[in-house]
Amino acid sequence: MTRPVSRETVLDAAGALVRQHGPDALTMRRLAAELGTAVTSIYWHVGNRESLLDALVERTVADLGEIRPTGRTPAARVVSVARVLRRQLREHPHLIAMVHERGLTERMFMPAQRALVREVHAAGLRGARAARVVRAVQFQVVGHVLVERNRERAPAQRPGEEEPWGARTAERDPALARALAGPVDTERLFTASVKALVAGLLTP
Amino acid sequence: MTRPVSRETVLDAAGALVRQHGPDALTMRRLAAELGTAVTSIYWHVGNRESLLDALVERTVADLGEIRPTGRTPAARVVSVARVLRRQLREHPHLIAMVHERGLTERMFMPAQRALVREVHAAGLRGARAARVVRAVQFQVVGHVLVERNRERAPAQRPGEEEPWGARTAERDPALARALAGPVDTERLFTASVKALVAGLLTP
DNA sequence: ACCTGAACACCGTTCAAGT
DNA sequence: ACCTGAACACCGTTCAAGT
Numbered sequence: 001m002t003r004p005v006s007r008e009t010v011l012d013a014a015g016a017l018v019r020q021h022g023p024d025a026l027t028m029r030r031l032a033a034e035l036g037t038a039v040t041s042i043y044w045h046v047g048n049r050e051s052l053l054d055a056l057v058e059r060t061v062a063d064l065g066e067i068r069p070t071g072r073t074p075a076a077r078v079v080s081v082a083r084v085l086r087r088q089l090r091e092h093p094h095l096i097a098m099v100h101e102r103g104l105t106e107r108m109f110m111p112a113q114r115a116l117v118r119e120v121h122a123a124g125l126r127g128a129r130a131a132r133v134v135r136a137v138q139f140q141v142v143g144h145v146l147v148e149r150n151r152e153r154a155p156a157q158r159p160g161e162e163e164p165w166g167a168r169t170a171e172r173d174p175a176l177a178r179a180l181a182g183p184v185d186t187e188r189l190f191t192a193s194v195k196a197l198v199a200g201l202l203t204p
Numbered sequence: 205m206t207r208p209v210s211r212e213t214v215l216d217a218a219g220a221l222v223r224q225h226g227p228d229a230l231t232m233r234r235l236a237a238e239l240g241t242a243v244t245s246i247y248w249h250v251g252n253r254e255s256l257l258d259a260l261v262e263r264t265v266a267d268l269g270e271i272r273p274t275g276r277t278p279a280a281r282v283v284s285v286a287r288v289l290r291r292q293l294r295e296h297p298h299l300i301a302m303v304h305e306r307g308l309t310e311r312m313f314m315p316a317q318r319a320l321v322r323e324v325h326a327a328g329l330r331g332a333r334a335a336r337v338v339r340a341v342q343f344q345v346v347g348h349v350l351v352e353r354n355r356e357r358a359p360a361q362r363p364g365e366e367e368p369w370g371a372r373t374a375e376r377d378p379a380l381a382r383a384l385a386g387p388v389d390t391e392r393l394f395t396a397s398v399k400a401l402v403a404g405l406l407t408p
Numbered sequence: 409a410c411c412t413g414a415a416c417a418c419c420g421t422t423c424a425a426g427t
Numbered sequence: 428a429c430c431t432g433a434a435c436a437c438c439g440t441t442c443a444a445g446t
Contacts, residue, residue: 241411
């Protein structure tokens with residue numbers, strides 16, 4: 001009933017497992033069961049769990065593809081690249097964690113980096129200064145997505161400490177207290193932050 | 205030779221283990237050995253591994269303490285808060301990962317949030333707009349630190365793909381290619397990014 | 409109230425043996 | 428070249444039994 005086992009079929013099954021049940025569900029024994037084979041044959045094809053995960057991340061990152069900027073000004077086009085990258089990353093929620101754990105952020109950011117370099121050049125920046133802008137946007141985007149994912153997994157913000165910034169502040173600025181206590185519109189926050197960062201970087 | 209076991213001594217030993225050898229080294233069996241007790245007594249004191257880690261994170265976060273801003277302008281003072289927070293977090297490298305895994309970013313950010321609210325008020329912002337600035341800085345700082353930690357654990361950037369942004373770009377702007385290929389001065393990048401973000405947020 | 413050892417159901421990995 | 432079962436050294440957790 002199952003295709004003959006190969007490096008490819010192992011990666012496919014592993015990918016499906018991670019997509020559906022998260023990285024923790026990817027145990028060698030479960031994977032073997034899924035493939036209808038002995039645990040040990042997996043080792044023959046992919047070495048061990050560590051390199052299996054490496055290969056999986058590698059593959060998914062390679063599938064991310066190019067990014068086409070939109071917008072008129074270079075600033076707007078940089079922002080568009082950031083937004084596309086964020087969406088791409090959020091389409092592979094488990095991937096983010098895995099890439100993070102293996103320290104492959106750099107590699108994951110490659111396609112976006114190429115697009116950003118073009119736009120920063122178009123904005124008239126060169127050399128080290130241009131590189132700094134690219135790096136700043138990279139850290140911003142990846143960092144934001146990591147924090148977002150983190151908040152989504154968060155255990156429903158511990159109660160018992162509402163208004164932790166002090167009743168005084170809540171009195172003086174109830175609208176702020178309400179805003180900080182409520183949920184975050186991460187999409188809008190992301191766009192606003194990137195716009196502010198890019199504006200600050202391109203026009204000093 | 206060992207003090208009588210209690211919830212406190214368990215947390216102390218667990219903390220020492222994490223500080224010295226990382227969170228993975230914290231196994232119930234090793235912890236028991238360290239305490240000179242049976243594995244099962246630990247369960248009596250702290251429930252299970254999950255809540256032990258919860259308690260550990262809770263405790264360390266509580267020890268982070270207040271943040272005193274420095275600088276003349278509100279913008280400068282916001283940047284100073286960001287820098288202090290970054291330093292605090294980097295002093296507890298394992299903590300960051302643990303807080304991240306348990307989704308307690310919010311709680312970890314509490315002291316900094318109080319300081320930021322004061323500064324944003326001083327800058328003349330109120331309500332939802334002020335909240336957005338606080339949140340943007342929060343995401344920026346925590347995200348940046350997460351990416352930094354990630355890069356430090358990274359497996360010495362895979363070789364075989366130097367100049368991945370294309371030889372064309374390297375020709376046109378060799379200084380940029382060199383800058384992007386070389387290591388990152390994360391401290392400077394962080395400061396520059398926060399400054400740009402804050403400038404962009406406070407002056408539109 | 410606190411501590412214990414034995415046991416259970418899981419891991420990843422190795423290895424010698426098969427075809 | 429590929430697959431196998433048995434075995435090893437680890438996990439976290441439960442439980443009945445001790446004092």
